[in-house]
Amino acid sequence: LTLNIASSGGNQSSSLLYGFLYEDIYHSGDGGLYGEMLRNRGFQGSSSNGVASLLRSTDYWHPVGGVSLAIDTSSPTVSSSLPYQMRMDVPAGTTGTVGFYNEGFWGFDVDATKRYIASFYMRGNYSGTVDCYFHSNTTGQVLGSTSVSIDQTSSKGWVQSYSATFQPGHTGSDANNTFYFTFDGSQLAGQSVYFNVLSVFKQTFDNRYNGVRQDLADALHNMNGKYIRLPGGNNMEGIGAPYYWKWNETIGPLTGRPGRPGTWGDINTDGFGLLEMMQMAGDLGLEVILGIWAGLYLDGDVVSDANIQPYVDSVMNELEFLLGNASTTYGAQRAALGFPSPFTINWIEIGNEDYLNGGDSSYYAYRFMAFYNAIHAAYPSINLVSTINPNPVTTAGSSLDLHIYGNEHYFVSLFNTFDQASRQYPVFVNEYAATNTGSNSKGQVGAQTLGMSCAEAIFLLGCERNSDIILGSAYGAMIKNFNEAPDTVALIKHTANEVLYTISYYLQKLFADNMGTKTLPVTAVGAGFGPVYWSATANSSSTILKLVNYNGNTGSSNAVQVIVEGSSKTTATLISLTAPNSTSVNNLPSLGGEASTITTTTLTGSAGHFSVAFTGSYEI
Numbered sequence: 001l002t003l004n005i006a007s008s009g010g011n012q013s014s015s016l017l018y019g020f021l022y023e024d025i026y027h028s029g030d031g032g033l034y035g036e037m038l039r040n041r042g043f044q045g046s047s048s049n050g051v052a053s054l055l056r057s058t059d060y061w062h063p064v065g066g067v068s069l070a071i072d073t074s075s076p077t078v079s080s081s082l083p084y085q086m087r088m089d090v091p092a093g094t095t096g097t098v099g100f101y102n103e104g105f106w107g108f109d110v111d112a113t114k115r116y117i118a119s120f121y122m123r124g125n126y127s128g129t130v131d132c133y134f135h136s137n138t139t140g141q142v143l144g145s146t147s148v149s150i151d152q153t154s155s156k157g158w159v160q161s162y163s164a165t166f167q168p169g170h171t172g173s174d175a176n177n178t179f180y181f182t183f184d185g186s187q188l189a190g191q192s193v194y195f196n197v198l199s200v201f202k203q204t205f206d207n208r209y210n211g212v213r214q215d216l217a218d219a220l221h222n223m224n225g226k227y228i229r230l231p232g233g234n235n236m237e238g239i240g241a242p243y244y245w246k247w248n249e250t251i252g253p254l255t256g257r258p259g260r261p262g263t264w265g266d267i268n269t270d271g272f273g274l275l276e277m278m279q280m281a282g283d284l285g286l287e288v289i290l291g292i293w294a295g296l297y298l299d300g301d302v303v304s305d306a307n308i309q310p311y312v313d314s315v316m317n318e319l320e321f322l323l324g325n326a327s328t329t330y331g332a333q334r335a336a337l338g339f340p341s342p343f344t345i346n347w348i349e350i351g352n353e354d355y356l357n358g359g360d361s362s363y364y365a366y367r368f369m370a371f372y373n374a375i376h377a378a379y380p381s382i383n384l385v386s387t388i389n390p391n392p393v394t395t396a397g398s399s400l401d402l403h404i405y406g407n408e409h410y411f412v413s414l415f416n417t418f419d420q421a422s423r424q425y426p427v428f429v430n431e432y433a434a435t436n437t438g439s440n441s442k443g444q445v446g447a448q449t450l451g452m453s454c455a456e457a458i459f460l461l462g463c464e465r466n467s468d469i470i471l472g473s474a475y476g477a478m479i480k481n482f483n484e485a486p487d488t489v490a491l492i493k494h495t496a497n498e499v500l501y502t503i504s505y506y507l508q509k510l511f512a513d514n515m516g517t518k519t520l521p522v523t524a525v526g527a528g529f530g531p532v533y534w535s536a537t538a539n540s541s542s543t544i545l546k547l548v549n550y551n552g553n554t555g556s557s558n559a560v561q562v563i564v565e566g567s568s569k570t571t572a573t574l575i576s577l578t579a580p581n582s583t584s585v586n587n588l589p590s591l592g593g594e595a596s597t598i599t600t601t602t603l604t605g606s607a608g609h610f611s612v613a614f615t616g617s618y619e620i
């Protein structure tokens with residue numbers, strides 16, 4: 001195979017191309033990106049057995065020293081948003097240490113090089129110290145602790161007690177750690193005391209208050225994506241009425257955020273709310289595609305035409321909150337919450353997957369246009385994204401978000417799917433993933449294999465070749481907690497103290513690191529597409545050829561000959577991603593680590609002529 005890369009004649013490429021979808025599913029927010037380390041901190045509901053519900057419990061909390069813990073609704077509650085609290089009943093005659101500990105989200109990361117802060121709200125009589133500490137279940141050691149002095153009476157109502165920031169004396173050998181709050185039992189004997197919004201944060205990315213996990217933010221940053229769509233996805237839609245994602249219940253003090261049952265089995269605390277998400281996007285340098293709820297619940301329930309206007313009004317309030325200056329009602333609210341400058345939003349996506357669940361007729365009939373017209377009138381420069389082909393008469397200028405999931409073979413077959421696509425509406429593929437190899441039929445269970453990632457790479461080559469209309473792509477899902485069963489595909493997986501970078505992560509990083517600003521035509525001699533697939537682009541400094549070998553030949557006798565027209569270069573950089581075989585998967589560092597490798601070498605050629613040999617039959 002010889003590939004002749006023309007020096008001109010292609011199309012301009014989208015500058016976004018590689019992005020992210022963020023939503024709080026799979027413990028990607030709570031128990032994931034969101035830096036809160038305590039699980040069930042505000043008693044907002046239950047997520048046992050993979051079903052999120054408003055059934056309140058003391059799950060993940062355990063008594064110490066003979067006390068009992070119970071859910072309680074007695075007045076006063078810490079806020080009307082959080083009407084359930086944890087009551088600790090201390091038996092009469094108690095003299096020793098009492099309290100409780102939290103399991104965390106499958107443990108805790110205890111790192112002696114980082115600062116932590118613990119805090120809690122408490123109601124009741126107590127004069128004494130509260131010892132707050134990490135305990136290792138593996139070694140039995142106290143890894144790090146701090147004390148809070150309290151002199152509190154019931155008449156004071158709820159008091160928020162802060163510990164001083166503390167740095168653990170020891171790093172945990174693993175994540176098998178718990179976090180304790182303990183009290184002098186003699187001071188509490190025969191009494192009940194009440195707790196809510198208990199919290200432990202490790203130092204966050206950019207040291208933000210109520211911010212995100214450093215290691216996971218670093219993972220996103222290093223992938224070099226260009227945009228982020230938030231807040232979802234199915235999770236924005238809500239599992240059913242009335243649980244759609246409500247922006248105004250995710251802002252302000254944590255005691256004012258009621259949380260809700262998320263769609264995929266998790267309770268969302270909404271501690272990682274609208275402002276925190278926008279702040280993270282800004283800190284990561286990402287363009288935001290703001291998803292707005294457009295009247296369709298995941299269970300298919302749809303808001304009627306007659307009732308849609310309040311939801312449109314709410315979105316307009318949200319936009320004023322984000323974009324208005326401090327002289328506007330909602331802009332002032334944002335400023336009062338510590339964000340004086342308006343954010344920038346250039347893209348808004350109306351709804352999510354409105355082609356599913358029978359939602360499409362109402363989307364066309366009134367839902368899309370209700371939101372489109374209101375937003376477009378107030379913010380004419382914002383690009384609006386539809387989730388079904390836009391109506392050509394009324395929505396010129398809007399674009400479309402396609403979501404593509406399927407097996408590995410399907411992704412290979414999509415290579416040329418956009419070659420003949422209409423140029424009328426630009427397209428985002430704001431969710432995609434090869435969800436299985438195809439040999440195990442269906443479902444989304446199991447990790448990404450090298451074969452699946454190569455198939456995704458072939459699909460992305462097709463997007464890049466058509467990047468005049470393909471504006472961007474994002475993997476679904478972005479982050480998943482590794483401990484949450486079953487294992488399914490996600491770009492990054494995490495535990496309390498480790499990050500698993502999937503082969504798909506590395507593929508996207510390679511593509512994002514090596515983006516062109518325009519496509520270049522390629523003439524192939526000797527073979528067509530398959531088993532080798534390609535795409536050529538250029539930016540101001542380089543010509544970039546991306547190749548994928550999908551069950552193809554290896555070695556110098558099968559090398560691809562590359563001719564860069566008009567080039568006199570004698571060297572080129574060859575970056576390659578591969579793994580031992582098509583079924584190889586990456587794992588957590590503690591479970592064997594990565595099967596994939598990235599190698600960078602210098603190719604020597606002559607006057608723009610190079611020979612590229614694959615080392616793996618599946619290689620990018």
Ligand code: AHR
Nearest residue numbers: 233234235352353476477
């Ligand atoms: O990627 C996860 C989910 O898949 C998204 O929430 C939803 O939009 C899609 O169906």
